[in-house]
Amino acid sequence: MRKSWRTAVIAVAVLLSIPAAAAPASPVATVVPGVERLLPKPVEAKASGRAPFTITEDTRVVARGGARPVGDYLAALLRPATGYRLPVTSGHPGRGDIVLDLGRGKAPEGHGGEGYRLVTDERSATISAETPAGLFLGVQTLRQLLPAWVESRVRVDGPWRVQAATVSDYPRFAYRGVMLDVARSYLSVAEVKRYIDNAVRFKINTLHLHLTDDQAWRIAISTPQDNPSGLDYEALTRVGSQGGSDRLGNGTPLGTGPAIRGSYTQRDYAEIVAHAKSRFVTVVPEIDGPGHTNAALAALPRLNPDGVAKPMNNTADVGYSTLDANSEITYEFTRTVYSQIAALTPGPYLHIGGDEAHVTGHENYLTYIRRLLPQVAALGKTPVGWNEYADADLPPGAVIQVWRAASMEKVLRQVARGAKVVMSPAPTTYLDQKYEPSSPIGLSWACRNACDFDTYYNWEPVRDGLTESDVLGVTAPLWSETIRGLPQAEWLTYPRLVSAAEIAWSPRSARDLTDFTARLATLGSRLTIAGVNFRPSPAIAWTTDITTPDRHTRGPLRGEIGHFTAPATTPPTATLTYGDGTSSPATVSPATPAGPLAAPGLWTVTTPDHRYPHPGSYRATLTVTTPTGTATTHFTVTVRR
Template identity: 30%
Template sequence: QGGRGVLRLKAAAPRGLFYAWQSMVQVLNANRTEDGFSVPVFSIRDVPRVEWRGIMLDVSRHFFTMAEVKCMIDTMSLFKLNRLHLHLTDGPGWRMEIKKYPLLTSMSAWRVPLANGEWNWQEVKLAIQEHDPEATYGGFYTQDQMREIIAYARSRQVTIVPEIDLPGHSYAAMHAYGDLICDGVDFPVEGKKGRDAVCMGRPETLRFVKDVVDELKAVFPPGSPIHLGHDEVSAEAWKKCRYCQNRLKDLNETDLKALSRDFLQQIADYVRKDGYDAIVWDEAGELEADKHIFVMAWRGNDFAAAAARKGHPVILAPCSHFYFDYYQSSAPTEPKAIGGLIPLRQVYGYELPELSPEEASKVRGLQANIWTEYLYDMGLVEYMAWPRALALAERAWSDCDPRDYKSFRSRAALALKLLEKLAVKYRPMDEED
């Protein structure tokens, strides 16, 4: 409108103008000619379907540089994905500088390279001393580097979501600071066999987590969500730990879940001070903790629906559709993945859980998760993400018909040409897709 060769963009807020321009980039790319662009007269009125349109990148199992993370942010923002969730800690590595606890990065950010390059958690050997000469694989983000990533992302309308995975998946933290280990645990052996939950009874644990949260708040601006993990927590070590048993008595409880619930509630309360949101995986949604805690539902729609019915804000990240570390096809040429099969058509066909209007209002968004056991470089991450992330992006932005896959596929083909120009790797679509 307004004359030949003119694009007129109008929005209620600067963010809207950013997204309008991203739409124009895609329109122009789809109508490129030898002489420039041949674009018919058109008008678009557009609003996002859901607020949270995310991708989780696991940087614990394999570390990715600032430049690689920034490249991912660029690509996400092009398709209006607006949350990059960084899984900063897990058993195989701690990736965020915490100044009060320097061993987290001088020891637990580094490991001895695996002899054959094949992922095997049982064989991971973290540094046994600071600057261990054998532990050369890994890395971490300094607080200044993370601030730079946050600012870079913000300029592209992407929010960085840090995750400190607790109380399970805490082997790296326990490796650096033994005061977090339960009484009676044969560490490190048992730490790699599921008994990797921090002690619920030692006062050092709560102090440690609050100190970590304090430093996250010094880096991440108010309004940022802080993910507290709480998935796949084994309570085995708590059964015989005198500290945990004493804490259970103090709570006047007998069920070990009470330890998890008490711990989560204390940390979530601490996180929410100063205007931060607390997020957990859906296992924690079963603990009857504060309903203001966001629940990220990875185990499927039933768990998402249960959390929404309890009043929790919910982010849908089902492993049935949005785990992008799963295989994209059954072809033997696919790179090694952790298992499962989620082809592109399946991602696009995702249906939200059946909820009442009130419950549906609790759904904040959709997110894909990329765990990196076998994804040791960014090229592999990109191959696993695209074009599946295009399907996620469209379903999260538009109230489109998930059965109209053919129409989506034609748009995806154009988007892949754009990725190619940007030197972003992707899996080519084939007839099976």
């Protein structure tokens, strides 16, 4: 049964954090996406042409054994929009069920780790995999094959159809990451968790957390009982968390206001790690050194050779700080910090930074890396570091995160010794760069002028002498000098992170910019409905998803007729054909706030009063014209006297 119109209006308004008076009416899911629109592009996907699968009030999620957590996740995704119970059961599958089939030989051959198969027809939707991670990735594909309104947190009228198709899919690279810099400007635990939830839509499986830098120290470290140097580790967050990247070194303000301050308790960090694990995401914590350490040097005076605390520095300057590579207190400090971080991090990696240590001195830098690597190994972790740490002799299996091409000769030398590479070339993966010179936030040192999704798509990780087996994967870093909160982080992230996700997931031979641009067109509606901010690139012909519930009236037809998604900065127009031989322009108004960092995506359609000549049923038509085209939908108006 459809909710009352006003109830749905209020619920959607709460969901989108917009005034109830501006909220759209209860929508109806109509558009059925096809496999040709999937992001990232799967290895194999083919529509069968048969009748679609439909989720109904009788649908169950059948998930046996280890598939149960993924089944619970899927049901929780689908319940709000569908309004269905969708019980999760281990019983025998029946007609109309969604089946999660976990077992040996279920994934594409040779790709058991994250591979999956998805088969949909009128009888069922079945995801098969050899691991829960594979099932989870298959769920993300099924999610995209449902109408975009499946992302709604309030009930939406169906039908909830899925194209009949077969998908066989697996990743190109095992490491598909995004980096959040929470040091220069803080994001709350809830914001980090929401960022994870949105990134996994595109099969991202690694979150690199940049926890410390010159500007701030964000993670609590407790003072151990065995503390020969007497360092007050609690000062790391008591003092170090009070900084942020507020301005350039010349005093020019950064961002839309001061950087956000804050820190994570160890319980907070553990909550992030646990949430990531539930989404099959590995957290890679970074404690940078020996450079990028001013916040630590300000909080702990004894880390400085003269025993005097450095002043906090809230500029975006880099390269001026260093730990003392010849002091035993330094290595007592790193041992304490890394042992506590490692204990909270079940993943295999610890990121030790190593970049831009300009004042450390080359020999001191090598000393620091040589002393740190055994500490990481003793904790049972694999070290990760930026390009520069390839200057040292790294152990086999060490991971080098390549952000600049200048030192590739040294990187290749370490690869020959058994190191692996994660590619993060700044000009094509740094998400903090301005889209264009006029962008209100972002930097422009790495990518200048044209830095949209296409620039981030047109590059290849296997390059500069590397082979396919040398490359562990790709990470897109989001530095936060100009970011103030999650909506701004999302605006810089999307759609560019999707470019990185497809490079990391899809076969190289399948990638095509024209095809990718066409597939991005439907993403705007999905993100809009989910409440995810993004930049509506003018290079994308964003599709329009119109929703119009049937109407019953005893008087004139008036008020809100429906709404539509259209990520456009130019106001769209709409025309109503009432089904009685008459038509009229409709009023279109934004249902979500617009601004330089939030383009309107949801629009409300309102009709002037229209009185039908006779009682009866009328087939009305709403036509919407946007900068990227025209879309039409029909609805029934039942007039009673």
